[in-house]
Amino acid sequence: MKSLSECSAPVSVEPGCVAGASGWSPGDWHSLAERVLAGGRITREEARAVLASGDEELLDVLAAAYRIRRQAFGNTVQLFFLMNAKSGLCPEDCGYCSQSKVSDAAIPRYNLLSAPKLLEAARIAAERQSKTFCIVISARGPTEREMDAVCSIVPEIKAKFDLNICACLGLLTPDQASRLAAAGVDKVNHNLNTSARFYPEICSTHTYEDRLSTLSACRSAGLQLCSGGIMGMGETHEDLIDMAEELRDLRVESIPLNFLNAIDGTPLQTTNRLNPRDCLRALAMMRLMNPAAEIRIAGGRELHLGSLQALGLYAANSMFVGDYLTTQGQLPEADYKMIEDLGFVITRGQEAAEPPAACT
Numbered sequence: 155m156k157s158l159s160e161c162s163a164p165v166s167v168e169p170g171c172v173a174g175a176s177g178w179s180p181g182d183w184h185s186l187a188e189r190v191l192a193g194g195r196i197t198r199e200e201a202r203a204v205l206a207s208g209d210e211e212l213l214d215v216l217a218a219a220y221r222i223r224r225q226a227f228g229n230t231v232q233l234f235f236l237m238n239a240k241s242g243l244c245p246e247d248c249g250y251c252s253q254s255k256v257s258d259a260a261i262p263r264y265n266l267l268s269a270p271k272l273l274e275a276a277r278i279a280a281e282r283q284s285k286t287f288c289i290v291i292s293a294r295g296p297t298e299r300e301m302d303a304v305c306s307i308v309p310e311i312k313a314k315f316d317l318n319i320c321a322c323l324g325l326l327t328p329d330q331a332s333r334l335a336a337a338g339v340d341k342v343n344h345n346l347n348t349s350a351r352f353y354p355e356i357c358s359t360h361t362y363e364d365r366l367s368t369l370s371a372c373r374s375a376g377l378q379l380c381s382g383g384i385m386g387m388g389e390t391h392e393d394l395i396d397m398a399e400e401l402r403d404l405r406v407e408s409i410p411l412n413f414l415n416a417i418d419g420t421p422l423q424t425t426n427r428l429n430p431r432d433c434l435r436a437l438a439m440m441r442l443m444n445p446a447a448e449i450r451i452a453g454g455r456e457l458h459l460g461s462l463q464a465l466g467l468y469a470a471n472s473m474f475v476g477d478y479l480t481t482q483g484q485l486p487e488a489d490y491k492m493i494e495d496l497g498f499v500i501t502r503g504q505e506a507a508e509p510p511a512a513c514t
């Protein structure tokens with residue numbers, strides 16, 4: 155088995171699209187990387203093979219993902235800082251969420267935070283070397299008052315701090331998306347969460363198509379898209395691959411992959427089907443499928459990746475620093491140490507490279 159550093163040697167293959175599994179031998183992870191580096195795509199069958207690969211192949215799979223990550227992002231890590239600007243009180247019924255109307259999880263519940271509190275949170279985000287400050291509210295979609303508040307605080311934050319702004323406000327109309335763009339919001343987070351097929355299993359108050367409409371409205375408004383999902387809700391490998399393909403087809407710039415933290419009081423409270431190696435395989439599959447996307451190890455990192463969480467950064471190039479929406483993360487100092495130990499560096503400036511010319 156090659157070491158990770160050996161596997162980052164320059165690639166010499168003819169560029170071009172080599173779509174399809176033809177010629178690919180199962181287990182030849184580096185030929186998959188070479189194809190992607192040359193502008194090709196991996197097939198569903200190959201994505202399936204990544205997710206089903208054996209533990210003895212794990213480092214080779216990760217090394218293949220790392221070659222692609224390195225081409226797009228070098229050894230940089232982007233940090234994101236989450237601010238739960240309005241907690242609980244949501245009328246939706248997403249089964250994984252502690253803030254939904256069907257959750258009786260013991261979480262703080264409060265309305266939209268005041269401007270000074272949001273500014274203070276942004277200050278902490280900048281202090282923690284975050285590239286992006288994420289303003290999140292629990293809602294089906296923002297009220298007029300919430301839209302006004304976000305649109306007025308964003309220019310203030312950007313004037314004071316060197317931060318990108320990501321807004322996660324629920325479903326958005328085209329007009330709301332345009333207003334956010336005009337206010338200086340850089341990107342909108344709206345996760346697909348899972349596949350179209352599995353979506354009705356996790357939510358009944360809105361549809362997968364509603365989510366696609368919001369992403370489409372944001373794209374039309376010129377906003378970057380942050381959209382990913384949650385692993386460990388009872389979905390199959392096919393669902394994970396569907397989601398990865400959809401995100402690729404949407405050319406999403408930023409992909410957070412969460413690992414379900416089954417919170418007591420939520421409908422999915424007893425769901426716990428993850429092991430750290432499966433989480434790593436999913437991150438590698440996401441990287442092979444979305445070579446130039448900023449891929450973030452999101453919620454559940456500490457819980458599910460555990461002692462292997464550093465390995466996740468060989469596929470992903472981003473993570474949250476600090477706490478999640480209603481659960482705690484590890485201390486920022488532990489994150490900085492992990493990044494330093496890997497020989498990686500925190501960046502606040504690098505955008506995703508242009509995707510390689512992809513097969514259509």
Ligand code: SF4
Nearest residue numbers: 244246248251254292
């Ligand atoms: S819409 Fe958002 S805040 Fe509301 S229940 Fe779903 S995930 Fe939670």
